[in-house]
Amino acid sequence: MGTVSIAKTTNGIKPALIQALNLIGGLNRFVAANDRIMLKPNLNGTEGLTDISLFESLIQLLSDLGAKNVIIAESTFGNADMTDMCFLKSGYAELAKKYTIPLINLNRSQYIEKEVARPLVLKKIRIAKEVFEVDKIINVPIMKVHYATGVTLSLKNMKGLLVGEEKRRFHEVGLDKAIVDLNTTVEPALNIVDSIHCMERMGPRGGDRVDLDMILAGEDAAEVDYVGSQIMSYSLEEVKHLKYYIEQHDVDVNEIMIAGESLEKVKRQFKKVQMDTLIPGNVHIHEKDACSACMNALLLSLRFLDKPSRDNVNVYLGSKVDIENVNAEGYKVAFGNCCVYGMGFNAHVKGCPPYPFDLKRVLEEHE
Numbered sequence: 001m002g003t004v005s006i007a008k009t010t011n012g013i014k015p016a017l018i019q020a021l022n023l024i025g026g027l028n029r030f031v032a033a034n035d036r037i038m039l040k041p042n043l044n045g046t047e048g049l050t051d052i053s054l055f056e057s058l059i060q061l062l063s064d065l066g067a068k069n070v071i072i073a074e075s076t077f078g079n080a081d082m083t084d085m086c087f088l089k090s091g092y093a094e095l096a097k098k099y100t101i102p103l104i105n106l107n108r109s110q111y112i113e114k115e116v117a118r119p120l121v122l123k124k125i126r127i128a129k130e131v132f133e134v135d136k137i138i139n140v141p142i143m144k145v146h147y148a149t150g151v152t153l154s155l156k157n158m159k160g161l162l163v164g165e166e167k168r169r170f171h172e173v174g175l176d177k178a179i180v181d182l183n184t185t186v187e188p189a190l191n192i193v194d195s196i197h198c199m200e201r202m203g204p205r206g207g208d209r210v211d212l213d214m215i216l217a218g219e220d221a222a223e224v225d226y227v228g229s230q231i232m233s234y235s236l237e238e239v240k241h242l243k244y245y246i247e248q249h250d251v252d253v254n255e256i257m258i259a260g261e262s263l264e265k266v267k268r269q270f271k272k273v274q275m276d277t278l279i280p281g282n283v284h285i286h287e288k289d290a291c292s293a294c295m296n297a298l299l300l301s302l303r304f305l306d307k308p309s310r311d312n313v314n315v316y317l318g319s320k321v322d323i324e325n326v327n328a329e330g331y332k333v334a335f336g337n338c339c340v341y342g343m344g345f346n347a348h349v350k351g352c353p354p355y356p357f358d359l360k361r362v363l364e365e366h367e
């Protein structure tokens with residue numbers, strides 16, 4: 001079993017990153033100068049992104065090591081244009097330019113279909129071809145709560161290696177087990193969790209910022225995530241994908257060693273996502289195989305409905321929504337492009353996923 005390090009950023013982000021890496025053997029234990037290296041941040045949206053100073057520090061350390069063949073790669077929710085937008089707004093496009101590092105929009109990539117060894121739900125997974133053109137992946141997620149998976153840390157961040165439609169398929173077959181199958185198929189060489197500015201109460205977007213001012217690092221994604229979940233005060237029952245991964249890969253969590261700060265000292269009770277408090281009484285959600293991005297957009301949309309304008313609003317989302325239910329009583333709204341409009345719906349909120357203000361606008365337009 002390996003070691004997971006915890007380093008506080010009290011003396012700066014780069015010193016903390018160096019400390020976190022030294023505590024697990026140093027960066028050169030995981031990558032060599034002549035390796036082709038992919039850096040995988042979490043840029044899924046415009047908030048709650050991997051801290052750019054941390055990421056820049058990592059680029060500098062790789063440069064010091066002599067690594068010349070480095071790329072940054074990510075695919076966000078929605079389409080390739082959304083990913084471009086995230087690259088621009090996050091400052092990562094500028095960062096990549098500054099260090100002349102290719103920034104790859106994986107939503108424009110071709111995929112390679114890989115067989116999953118001992119699959120839980122997916123025999124094959126379509127993964128961006130660039131993943132197989134590098135020697136090492138350094139996974140750099142940010143610590144957040146997640147309305148569908150409990151938390152999002154290292155294992156969940158790997159989902160950004162999928163191309164377009166494959167992300168939706170993960171939701172169709174069951175997200176937690178599909179995440180395990182993906183991580184069985186692709187393993188990062190190193191995981192560095194940005195726990196500087198984290199997110200609680202809601203996630204992966206629309207939550208509250210919580211500053212833990214620290215960095216976690218470790219070789220094994222599940223070990224890092226186990227320590228991360230403990231820090232966030234989440235049990236394994238609340239983080240199903242981690243639980244399934246641990247069972248599938250016989251990870252002995254009692255053997256994980258922690259270096260640096262003590263777990264008890266840095267632990268915090270993260271505010272969990274309370275779905276029932278986010279959904280007004282007059283709104284009923286009917287979801288079948290919708291992406292987390294769409295559900296997240298809907299939950300954000302509901303925050304902007306200041307007062308109920310109708311007694312009974314039914315919101316449908318996902319490509320496999322039960323058409324029979326569309327004949328149910330009340331006002332019926334199709335949410336998202338893949339929820340097919342024209343089957344008895346009263347309104348359609350377009351987008352993949354829709355913008356959070358659009359539900360309010362569409363409801364007002366149809367009043």
Ligand code: SF4
Pocket residue numbers: 077078168289290291293294317318319335336337338339351352353354
């Ligand atoms: S509309 Fe929503 S559920 Fe459908 S593919 Fe887009 S994000 Fe996913």
